[in-house]
Amino acid sequence: MRIFISTGEVSGDLQGSMLIAAMKRQAADLQLEIVALGGERMAEAGATILGDTSGIGSMGLIESLPYILPTLRVQRRAIAFLKQNPPDLVVLIDYMGPNLGIGTYMQKHLPQVPVVYYIAPQEWVWSVGLRNTTRIVGFTDKLLAIFPEEARYFSSNGAKVSWVGHPLVDRMQNAPSREAARAKLDITPEQTAIALLPASRHQELKYLLPVIFAAAQTIQAKLPEVHFWIPLSLEIYKQPIKEAIERYGLRATVVSGQQKEVFAAADFAITKSGTVNLELALLNVPQVVVYRLNPITVWIARKILKGSIPFASPPNLVVMRPIVPEFLQEQATPENITQAVMELLLNPERRQQTLTDYQQMRQCLGEVGVCDRAAQEILQMLPNK
Incomplete structure (x- = not known):
């Protein structure tokens, strides 16, 4: 089974590596091939890194300008890979800019492939409109929330949501x-x-x-x-x-x-x-x-x-x-x-x-075992599981 994971920045690389380790624990009977946008930690966990995104990221409008071209390049590389090698499942972790593009591509061109959003962008905190929320809900088959308020927000906007808790509880x-x-x-x-x-x-x-x-x-x-x-x-x-x-x-x-x-x-x-x-x-x-x-x-x-x-x-x-x-x-x-x-x-x-x-x-971050719960939810989305 081929799983494609897309994330960026230092925190995304950490969360991705923890998720990969949990998926391997939960799917010992399956041969998982994991291809990803991520960084060193995800590579150490066993992913084949299509593009290193751990240093590509910013907060803010002016701040993002130097990263527009690197982000577009890595996004294009990911979409070209998905086109040539359709996966069995796509997992998006935070990293809103590139992941909106990847999710939209999957919805239009590979609608049969399930898309899971784990750790959704914090639209519930700083959204200035529902445009991005609507896009996320539109291409996501399952959203795994880490905060209770995040779960409530996306659920009320039409997403199929499971609250798994925050992975740092495990870490x-x-x-x-x-x-x-x-x-x-x-x-x-x-x-x-x-x-x-x-x-x-x-x-x-x-x-x-x-x-x-x-x-x-x-x-x-x-x-x-x-x-x-x-x-x-x-x-x-x-x-x-x-x-x-x-x-x-x-x-x-x-x-x-x-x-x-x-x-x-x-x-x-x-x-x-x-x-x-x-x-x-x-x-x-x-x-x-x-x-x-x-x-x-x-x-x-x-x-x-x-x-x-x-x-x-x-x-x-x-x-x-x-x-x-x-x-x-x-x-x-x-x-x-x-x-x-x-x-x-x-x-x-x-x-x-x-x-x-x-x-x-x-008390609001969930019980230990967050990554295993997230992995189980994701693996259940695989075909024939």
Whole structure:
């Protein structure tokens, strides 16, 4: 059985690799050939990678311009493959731009092949109209939702939906204990370890890294025992991040392939908005979330598209209330970040409230076994299954 999977960016590659491993567990009696748009993690899980999309992606209108041609190229490559080698099943994971094109192609030219959307684009959060939602519902035979609100939204708009829970619930099961992680990273008991997560996209090096590092510089002056830990999302960011550490004079260590250890060991995190916010929350790490876009993008979104979002970070979106501080655009200043960090670090009541809120959020993410449930739903869509 040939399954084609399409996803992009660092988080999509992670989710895709976890799904592939689960499908292989659930279909031990089947010979699965998995061809994909993805990255190194999916390749390690056993997929044949048609195009590496882990570094192709952006957030925002102006920010997406450099990626239009690479995205179109990889989308064309995928469609050419599908035309020559019709699969038994297509799985789309997030990555809205390319996946809308691939899904529409399947609907028009290969309607007999089932299409499953796993982790749908967050139309339920920031949609400015129903056009994309209608397209997704139109070409999707089954939608596997990871958030309860996502399931409600797509179901009310006509999709056949199953809520499976969030795959990070499975991933963080294997995280080391705080003691083991701190021992592995040689973090002493008296040291305050703060994780800095400035970038998983290239644009974030420009818009987020300076403000996060400037806040870290101030925090370091206030707390002599602090040390910063920066787990790399992509190796290509290593050099610019190391140069920035020197520029800002930070006591910081950059690590590769040890993200779980850093998260488990951390006392706190200053982080971009994204999947990492949930990983930190599942490990009970208090955090401050920061995001900035090109000012032109923000102006267009506010003035022309009339768009607004309730929250940017997944922990807040899950419960639809502010359980972690968010500083977006003009509010994302070193002063605001520093103030929030110091309050959460030094005020035991605020810290305890965060941990209590995390427990409530955890109840909305489903039980362990998310990837296996998703794999079972997907495999049931195969012909003759």
